[in-house]
Amino acid sequence: MGRERLAALHGVATSYSPAPGRRVAVLEETVVAVLAALGVDASTPHAVRLALDHHERTAAARLLPPTVVLKGSGPLPALPEGTTARVHTEDGRVVDAAGPFPYGCHRLHAVAPDGVRSATATLIVAPERLPAPPERAHGFLVQLYSVLSGRSWGMGDLGDLAELAAWSARAHGADFVQVNPLHAAVPGAVGAPTDPSPYRPSSRRFADPVHLRVEDVEEYARLTGPAREHAGKLLEEAAALRDGVLHGGALIDRDAVRALKLRALELVRAVPRAPERAAAYAAFRAEQGRALEDHATWCALAETHGTDWRRWPEGLRDPRSARTARARDGLADRVDLHSWLAWLTDRQLADAQRAARGAGMRVGLVHDLAVGVHPSGADAWAQQDAFATGMSVGAPPDAFNARGQDWGLPPWRPDALEALGYGPYRELLRGRLRHAGALRVDHVMGLFRLWWVPEGCEPTRGTYVRYDPEAMLGVLALEAHRAGAAVVGEDLGTVEPGVRDALAARGVLGTSVLWFERDWDGSGAPLEPARWRTDCLATATTHDLPSTASRLTGEHVGLRHRLGLLDRPLAEALREDAREVGEWLALFERLGLLPEGPREEEAAVAAVHRFLLLTPARMIGVWLPDAVGDRRPQNLPGTWDQYPNWRLPVADASGRPVSLEQLMDSPRLQNLMRTLTQQVRGARPAADGG
Numbered sequence: 001m002g003r004e005r006l007a008a009l010h011g012v013a014t015s016y017s018p019a020p021g022r023r024v025a026v027l028e029e030t031v032v033a034v035l036a037a038l039g040v041d042a043s044t045p046h047a048v049r050l051a052l053d054h055h056e057r058t059a060a061a062r063l064l065p066p067t068v069v070l071k072g073s074g075p076l077p078a079l080p081e082g083t084t085a086r087v088h089t090e091d092g093r094v095v096d097a098a099g100p101f102p103y104g105c106h107r108l109h110a111v112a113p114d115g116v117r118s119a120t121a122t123l124i125v126a127p128e129r130l131p132a133p134p135e136r137a138h139g140f141l142v143q144l145y146s147v148l149s150g151r152s153w154g155m156g157d158l159g160d161l162a163e164l165a166a167w168s169a170r171a172h173g174a175d176f177v178q179v180n181p182l183h184a185a186v187p188g189a190v191g192a193p194t195d196p197s198p199y200r201p202s203s204r205r206f207a208d209p210v211h212l213r214v215e216d217v218e219e220y221a222r223l224t225g226p227a228r229e230h231a232g233k234l235l236e237e238a239a240a241l242r243d244g245v246l247h248g249g250a251l252i253d254r255d256a257v258r259a260l261k262l263r264a265l266e267l268v269r270a271v272p273r274a275p276e277r278a279a280a281y282a283a284f285r286a287e288q289g290r291a292l293e294d295h296a297t298w299c300a301l302a303e304t305h306g307t308d309w310r311r312w313p314e315g316l317r318d319p320r321s322a323r324t325a326r327a328r329d330g331l332a333d334r335v336d337l338h339s340w341l342a343w344l345t346d347r348q349l350a351d352a353q354r355a356a357r358g359a360g361m362r363v364g365l366v367h368d369l370a371v372g373v374h375p376s377g378a379d380a381w382a383q384q385d386a387f388a389t390g391m392s393v394g395a396p397p398d399a400f401n402a403r404g405q406d407w408g409l410p411p412w413r414p415d416a417l418e419a420l421g422y423g424p425y426r427e428l429l430r431g432r433l434r435h436a437g438a439l440r441v442d443h444v445m446g447l448f449r450l451w452w453v454p455e456g457c458e459p460t461r462g463t464y465v466r467y468d469p470e471a472m473l474g475v476l477a478l479e480a481h482r483a484g485a486a487v488v489g490e491d492l493g494t495v496e497p498g499v500r501d502a503l504a505a506r507g508v509l510g511t512s513v514l515w516f517e518r519d520w521d522g523s524g525a526p527l528e529p530a531r532w533r534t535d536c537l538a539t540a541t542t543h544d545l546p547s548t549a550s551r552l553t554g555e556h557v558g559l560r561h562r563l564g565l566l567d568r569p570l571a572e573a574l575r576e577d578a579r580e581v582g583e584w585l586a587l588f589e590r591l592g593l594l595p596e597g598p599r600e601e602e603a604a605v606a607a608v609h610r611f612l613l614l615t616p617a618r619m620i621g622v623w624l625p626d627a628v629g630d631r632r633p634q635n636l637p638g639t640w641d642q643y644p645n646w647r648l649p650v651a652d653a654s655g656r657p658v659s660l661e662q663l664m665d666s667p668r669l670q671n672l673m674r675t676l677t678q679q680v681r682g683a684r685p686a687a688d689g690g
Helices: 002-009 028-037 045-061 158-172 218-222 225-246 254-269 275-305 322-330 332-358 378-382 414-419 423-433 469-483 499-506 548-553 555-562 570-590 601-614 624-628 660-665 667-683
Strands: 015-019 022-025 067-071 084-088 094-096 104-111 118-126 137-142 176-179 203-207 364-369 391-395 405-409 438-441 449-454 463-466 486-489 510-513 536-539 619-623
Touching: 002 028, 002 045, 028 449, 028 463, 067 469, 118 469, 137 158, 137 624, 137 667, 158 176, 158 332, 158 364, 158 660, 158 667, 176 438, 203 275, 203 332, 203 378, 203 423, 218 254, 225 254, 254 332, 275 322, 275 332, 275 378, 322 332, 332 364, 364 423, 423 438, 423 469, 469 486, 469 499, 486 510, 499 510, 548 555, 548 601, 555 570, 570 601, 601 619, 601 667, 619 624, 619 667, 624 660, 624 667, 660 667
Parallel strands: 067 118, 137 176, 137 619, 176 364, 364 438, 438 486, 510 536, 536 619
Antiparallel strands: 015 022, 084 094, 084 104, 104 118, 391 405, 391 449, 449 463
16 A cells, blocks of 8 residues: 555556556556656665655655646745745746736745745746637648658758648638648668657757758858859759659658758858848857757767767766766867757748748648657757656557557656756747647647556556646646647547546647547447537548548558558458448438539548538648548558658659649649638638638
8 A cells, every 4th residue: 555655646557447447457566667767766665665754754844846837827825824935037026925926937935934944936827728729720731741842852841831831821711731740850870761750859849950941041042163063963962852752652761851951051051141140040049048059969979979879978978967068069060050950940930930821821830749759869868857767658558559559758757847847848838839820739648647668568567657737738828828829739549537628628629530529428420510529620630540532442441451450351341441431421411511422532532521611620620631632641550661651742542742833733632622711711700801
């Protein structure tokens, strides 16, 4: 019982419920390992008693917790009688403890009645609700790398994003474009390619310069002489990369694109900057401070010692060591290069959002926040005090994966976040919201709890660790409020009771995917449109699921069969899939959404999206590949080298890659969006201006 009590005090589950009415006990050795990662020794009964005693003494002596989070402008929670307190606001004022307090991140100072004991805590004051997106907003969902234009260097870039956003707003009245995480990746080691998944980045704080449009960097136009000639040759190599993907059947090769762009950008960097550009860069470095310095230092050290900091010489594994400081000085030019690349990327992100809003989008760019970072990357190196050593985030066994999942991402320690005033989390959100109209939070349930898997163990041997949802949601609300941005939570799969209600109460939208929306508490039939929730982003599919054409035709079942991923005979899987799709098509026909009949694929895809617009969902997302009949998923969970995950360009129904220019001229896309735009305009509230 002592160990269970100790675990509960630290938010570590000793059992969990994978399904209603079923309880699974967590292995004792897992509980011990997870507590150890939180700095608590529970290896023996004696150690447990000592840990409990220490916790009780610390709690009794504590005047303030490390962080206090308020929903609204106050008042403060009750303090011991006779305690005096003042709040030092982030703008330099001193406010009486009676409040009210402005929104922001402040310092709370308290003195005990004895006049001897005192304490200081971080005080986070957040709005009760996040900003809401405009009603009946519609837009595209896309993996940016997959959309190549005639100017791309082998993968979609931020110039393409700006063009896509402006076109979709002007031509189709779109309000947003949601993209995959643009986080900085861990570059591939010698002889090994970069992990193409955008959900396992080196840093979530900074975007990857591989997305830069090189020719849009101001100094590029001022290249002269041999540098201009060299740049011309690089453009020819870039064209070959692009043509190989669009016309030669090649996969997107991030490493080739990265190497080519780096060579070009090093040429551009040698061009003297105009005074205002130099000043803007200096201001960016000052504003980003230690976070940028750490990121750029990791990049420079990785070029010398490899991309896994855990294998660097011992002194360099500590970002605050004297040896690291000396190495940073010795690599000052490379540190400056990577800082400059971060600045250029930030500026082009800002340009893309300006293009989106300038074209009339009411939201603009919706950026995606991955659930974690690569254990060998920049964030894990720079923020070691915030991450749990020897642990990985994943998911417990469920109906879809009996072995559970291990995503290979180190989790944040909830106790460390509290001790740090949620600084790493605040900084992360501020960076991702910097040029966003909204933010998608992957696996938003992680704001409440995460499944921790001890290193070297199967995912089945993990357990849940709780975070403080009031703090996590409060920080999210504060930073979204500062940015004026909405938040969409990816809440698909197993969701703990009460989580969706808590998210909705704070104004976090959910994600509703058509094929999963059924009457699970009743007949199991497809959910009528009026019964869908309002506060959500409604879509037909996601990057991890089959495209709509593939779902309607059953081609996704054949693909999984060819790759050995089916857990039952092919014929049985096809029958079950056809039954499920048939139920949806029957509902579409009953609602008058399929006048052409269910056998016409393009009409059925349109019916799916017409149905989404009958729901009360605030936001409607169209998976861009669906608009041209693409059959292939961008990612097929459960595969690694068996399928080209995250490396496919958008293609048409025949599998032929489609450029951004061809997308814009696609009759199939035009027909789909014309129908949807008319329906959206008819359904919008009058206040939106129709």
